[in-house]
Amino acid sequence: MATATDAAVDTADHGHATSTGISNTKLAMWAFLGSECLLFGGLISTYLLYKTRRGPGPDNTVIPTDVFDIPFTSVSSFVLLMSSLTMVLALSAITRGDNPATRAWLLTTSMLGAIFIGGQVYEFTSFLREGVGYTHNPASSAFYTLTGFHGVHVSLGIVMLMSLFVASKQGKLRQEHSETVEIVGLYWHFVDVVWIFIFTVIYLIPVD
Amino acid sequence: MAVTEDPLALTTGEAATVERPLGVLTRPQGGNGWRDWLSTVDHKKIGIMYGVAAMFFFIVGGIEALLIRVQLAAPNGSVLSADIYNQVFTMHGVTMIFLFIMPLAAAFANYLIPLQIGARDVAFPRLNALSFWVWIGGAIFLNSSWIVGGGGADCGWFCYSPNSGLAFSPSHGVDFYAIGLLITGIASLVSAANLIVTVLNMRAPGMTLFRMPVLTWMLLVTQFLLLFALPVITVALFLLLFDRLFGAQFFNPEMGADPLLWQHLFWIFGHPEVYIIILPSFGIISEIIPTFSRKPIFGYSFMVFSGIAIGFMGFGVWAHHMFVSGIGPLSVWAFSMSTMFIAVPTGVKILNWLATMWGGKLRFTTAMLFAVGAVAMFTIGGLSGVTHALAPADTQQTDTYYIVAHFHYVIFGGGVLGLMGGMYFWWPKFFGHMLNETWGKLHFWTILIGFNLTFGPMHVLGLQGMSRRIDTYSPGFGFEFWNLVATIGAFVIALSVLFFFFNVWKSRRDAPNLPPPGPDPWDARSLEWMVPSPTPEHNFDEVPVIESDDEWWHRKYGYDENRNVVRIATVEEAAQDGSATGVHLPAPSFWPLVLAAGLPLIGYGLIFNLWLCVVGGLLTGIGIYAWALEPVDDPDADHGHDHDHDDHHDDHHDDEEAPVTAGDEEA
Ligand code: HEM
Numbered sequence: 038m039a040t041a042t043d044a045a046v047d048t049a050d051h052g053h054a055t056s057t058g059i060s061n062t063k064l065a066m067w068a069f070l071g072s073e074c075l076l077f078g079g080l081i082s083t084y085l086l087y088k089t090r091r092g093p094g095p096d097n098t099v100i101p102t103d104v105f106d107i108p109f110t111s112v113s114s115f116v117l118l119m120s121s122l123t124m125v126l127a128l129s130a131i132t133r134g135d136n137p138a139t140r141a142w143l144l145t146t147s148m149l150g151a152i153f154i155g156g157q158v159y160e161f162t163s164f165l166r167e168g169v170g171y172t173h174n175p176a177s178s179a180f181y182t183l184t185g186f187h188g189v190h191v192s193l194g195i196v197m198l199m200s201l202f203v204a205s206k207q208g209k210l211r212q213e214h215s216e217t218v219e220i221v222g223l224y225w226h227f228v229d230v231v232w233i234f235i236f237t238v239i240y241l242i243p244v245d
Numbered sequence: 246m247a248v249t250e251d252p253l254a255l256t257t258g259e260a261a262t263v264e265r266p267l268g269v270l271t272r273p274q275g276g277n278g279w280r281d282w283l284s285t286v287d288h289k290k291i292g293i294m295y296g297v298a299a300m301f302f303f304i305v306g307g308i309e310a311l312l313i314r315v316q317l318a319a320p321n322g323s324v325l326s327a328d329i330y331n332q333v334f335t336m337h338g339v340t341m342i343f344l345f346i347m348p349l350a351a352a353f354a355n356y357l358i359p360l361q362i363g364a365r366d367v368a369f370p371r372l373n374a375l376s377f378w379v380w381i382g383g384a385i386f387l388n389s390s391w392i393v394g395g396g397g398a399d400c401g402w403f404c405y406s407p408n409s410g411l412a413f414s415p416s417h418g419v420d421f422y423a424i425g426l427l428i429t430g431i432a433s434l435v436s437a438a439n440l441i442v443t444v445l446n447m448r449a450p451g452m453t454l455f456r457m458p459v460l461t462w463m464l465l466v467t468q469f470l471l472l473f474a475l476p477v478i479t480v481a482l483f484l485l486l487f488d489r490l491f492g493a494q495f496f497n498p499e500m501g502a503d504p505l506l507w508q509h510l511f512w513i514f515g516h517p518e519v520y521i522i523i524l525p526s527f528g529i530i531s532e533i534i535p536t537f538s539r540k541p542i543f544g545y546s547f548m549v550f551s552g553i554a555i556g557f558m559g560f561g562v563w564a565h566h567m568f569v570s571g572i573g574p575l576s577v578w579a580f581s582m583s584t585m586f587i588a589v590p591t592g593v594k595i596l597n598w599l600a601t602m603w604g605g606k607l608r609f610t611t612a613m614l615f616a617v618g619a620v621a622m623f624t625i626g627g628l629s630g631v632t633h634a635l636a637p638a639d640t641q642q643t644d645t646y647y648i649v650a651h652f653h654y655v656i657f658g659g660g661v662l663g664l665m666g667g668m669y670f671w672w673p674k675f676f677g678h679m680l681n682e683t684w685g686k687l688h689f690w691t692i693l694i695g696f697n698l699t700f701g702p703m704h705v706l707g708l709q710g711m712s713r714r715i716d717t718y719s720p721g722f723g724f725e726f727w728n729l730v731a732t733i734g735a736f737v738i739a740l741s742v743l744f745f746f747f748n749v750w751k752s753r754r755d756a757p758n759l760p761p762p763g764p765d766p767w768d769a770r771s772l773e774w775m776v777p778s779p780t781p782e783h784n785f786d787e788v789p790v791i792e793s794d795d796e797w798w799h800r801k802y803g804y805d806e807n808r809n810v811v812r813i814a815t816v817e818e819a820a821q822d823g824s825a826t827g828v829h830l831p832a833p834s835f836w837p838l839v840l841a842a843g844l845p846l847i848g849y850g851l852i853f854n855l856w857l858c859v860v861g862g863l864l865t866g867i868g869i870y871a872w873a874l875e876p877v878d879d880p881d882a883d884h885g886h887d888h889d890h891d892d893h894h895d896d897h898h899d900d901e902e903a904p905v906t907a908g909d910e911e912a
């Protein structure tokens with residue numbers, strides 16, 4: 038996680054010269070996110086293919102679209118989107134050199150992410166109660182896998198944000214390291230954007 | 246998460262003598278023997294480890310190939326049971342592709358990319374070590390299913406569902422396949438991101454993208470293919486694993502699943518994979534042929550753009566693997582057309598190689614023989630490939646030995662022969678001595694003859710109707726003769742491989758009595774030939790400044806008033822001067838190894854006992870944590886860079902001033 042060592046501080050003012058002018062880490066993050074697009078692309082396609090496939094038996098014919106609570110999910114989606122805003126505020130705070138504000142916004146972002154994950158856990162359990170089991174039919178397998186993968190991504194993001202928070206507490210994350218926050222922010226925004234796609238595909242496009 | 250490493254700004258060398266406290270978190274300082282290899286972050290050592298391990302798995306896959314051919318040598322073969330036969334050909338394919346040819350290409354990529362672009366190392370040296378260790382962990386995991394998994398996977402290398410489901414494949418083989426490939430996939434993904442950043446960001450001053458050697462270009466396209474193709478098979482493998490471990494319903498037709506889903510996901514990855522295999526070899530051929538024709542590559546930009554075009558088009562043709570799966574006439578038409586088009590950029594490359602040789606002063610060294618041989622064999626494979634693009638012909642040929650012949654001509658003929666040529670070409674750079682040419686030529690001719698004896702007859706067998714993946718056949722179909730020939734051919738190939746290993750041993754033994762090859766034994770064209778052989782740890786004494794394509798060649802040769810090529814500098818004069826004092830290199834680290842060691846344990850845990858997952862997870866967690874806390878460099882190391890370079894390139898040294906920035910990356 039973001040360990041800004043003293044060595045880094047010593048030399049940060051040299052300016053990072055790369056052939057493209059973009060730092061290695063940021064470019065690597067872009068490459069990684071490019072590949073993540075295909076990962077989610079595959080999962081979303083699978084869901085689209087399977088979203089109406091009910092199982093044959095009497096116990097496994099309920100599919101996620103039967104039991105959606107769209108208002109609930111809309112609220113938690115809104116919470117996640119707001120976290121992108123607070124992430125931007127965290128970045129702007131650290132570029133200003135305002136460390137307490139940085140920490141506050143990092144914490145807020147993680148909390149919003151955690152609320153979203155909480156909502157997802159609640160949703161999963163209530164779906165299970167209503168008879169949509171992971172193994173019941175292709176539609177539910179695809180639903181849980183897609184949203185689960187996204188949930189894991191959000192959780193990883195929270196771990197990153199909290200590590201930044203801790204680093205900042207230890208005085209290791211300062212104005213010079215704003216790019217670290219920016220890179221974690223890229224990841225965070227990506228995960229949010231992907232959720233917009235997932236939300237649209239699962240909840241907003243009607244099934245017949 | 247880890248800290249960004251800047252290879253230019255870190256110290257070994259003189260710093261190694263500094264006293265430092267011992268502790269778990271102290272970075273190893275580089276030493277001798279095996280510890281040095283286990284903790285190295287040097288792209289050259291990592292490249293060599295990839296190469297050695299890949300050759301090991303070549304032997305494993307080769308033994309499996311020989312078993313297949315022994316079984317099929319005569320009708321009613323009974324060396325292997327039908328069940329074992331399925332496992333052997335599946336593991337042969339999986340081993341050859343994921344554990345031999347891809348890592349062998351990675352060996353070249355790791356070793357040569359930084360040298361060809363004038364960099365001291367890759368962008369993230371520790372991540373590079375991580376890629377290697379993760380890959381080798383996955384490779385061992387995959388093959389351990391022979392021992393602990395009750396046999397190998399038995400579903401064919403593309404493991405079609407529902408064949409690969411629990412109903413038809415109840416042993417653990419497929420679990421090992423899925424988890425093993427997921428692990429090696431992580432390795433390739435990390436390495437792809439690392440190498441992409443390296444090529445885009447770490448080029449020496451003046452090394453514009455369109456001055457890069459064709460090999461670096463082809464490797465770059467390969468890394469992009471990996472970056473975008475691997476996540477798709479990752480999805481497929483996860484879905485398969487969830488089906489098998491947790492009872493998900495992705496591939497169970499009885500529950501309404503679509504049997505084509507796997508095929509689509511697999512081939513969206515699988516077709517680009519063909520180019521992931523072949524493009525590095527194309528790049529190598531594009532270095533060897535100009536060198537031994539004493540001409541620049543003909544149509545450099547065509548070479549580059551056709552490579553990029555192949556990269557893009559490679560994603561658009563996957564369903565030609567599915568013509569007989571019932572995807573519908575419109576899809577068949579579209580994919581048939583697109584498949585024929587992709588032959589165009591490939592044809593461009595072949596014409597360019599021929600044009601490069603045309604009128605050149607040809608020298609048929611072993612490397613050149615392999616390169617030309619690869620072009621010839623690839624062309625045969627390409628032609629039989631175009632016949633598959635015609636859906637009606639494909640319907641007849643698919644799943645017969647015709648297709649087995651076709652893809653071996655492409656990946657063995659085009660891919661493996663090219664990589665072998667690369668070994669002869671760069672061996673002096675890697676190890677500081679040449680491979681013996683006489684034995685090399687013997688190696689080449691036996692492999693060429695053996696190869697054609699093995700796979701040529703398979704065209705005939707396929708057209709006669711011999712199915713692929715049958716464990717035996719009855720006498721009387723006319724299959725006997727050509728099968729026997731193919732088996733004899735396979736043993737000739739095996740003999741040629743023995744010649745190669747003998748050559749490696751002999752050349753090493755003879756080396757002390759022969760003149761050292763020097764930096765540039767072939768009078769070659771690209772930057773890696775500028776540095777001593779074997780490459781010193783810091784690569785370049787001075788980071789070179791690039792003024793043209795084929796920079797190294799232009800430093801040696803100019804033109805006289807009649808436009809004749811004349812030598813203007815000796816190797817010594819052209820090679821950079823200056824000394825390597827004060828070059829900073831990244832310190833070694835054990836944490837990539839520790840982190841990587843956890844992953845196979847998690848894999849075993851998922852299959853056998855969840856407690857192993859906990860152990861593996863802990864190991865990986867400790868690896869990540871310690872990695873993150875490991876100083877980018879020792880705090881007491883001197884970060885004042887040395888500014889007193891003594892030559893004419895002084896104003897270009899900005900790159901060497903690059904600082905250590907702390908940042909984040911996915912570890
Ligand atoms: C000594 C050299 C080799 C021989 C004799 C050989 C022989 C064979 C044979 C007979 C098959 C068909 C098995 C069947 O359908 O029942 C096969 C399959 C295959 N081989 Fe090779 N092979 C050799 C080298 C290679 C190399 C170098 C590669 C790749 C780099 C390779 C990749 C494959 C693949 C991907 C399959 C398909 C496996 C499957 O059907 O799932 N082979 N090989």
Ligand SMILES: [Cu+2]
Binds near residue numbers: 515519563565566
């Ligand atoms: Cu294909």
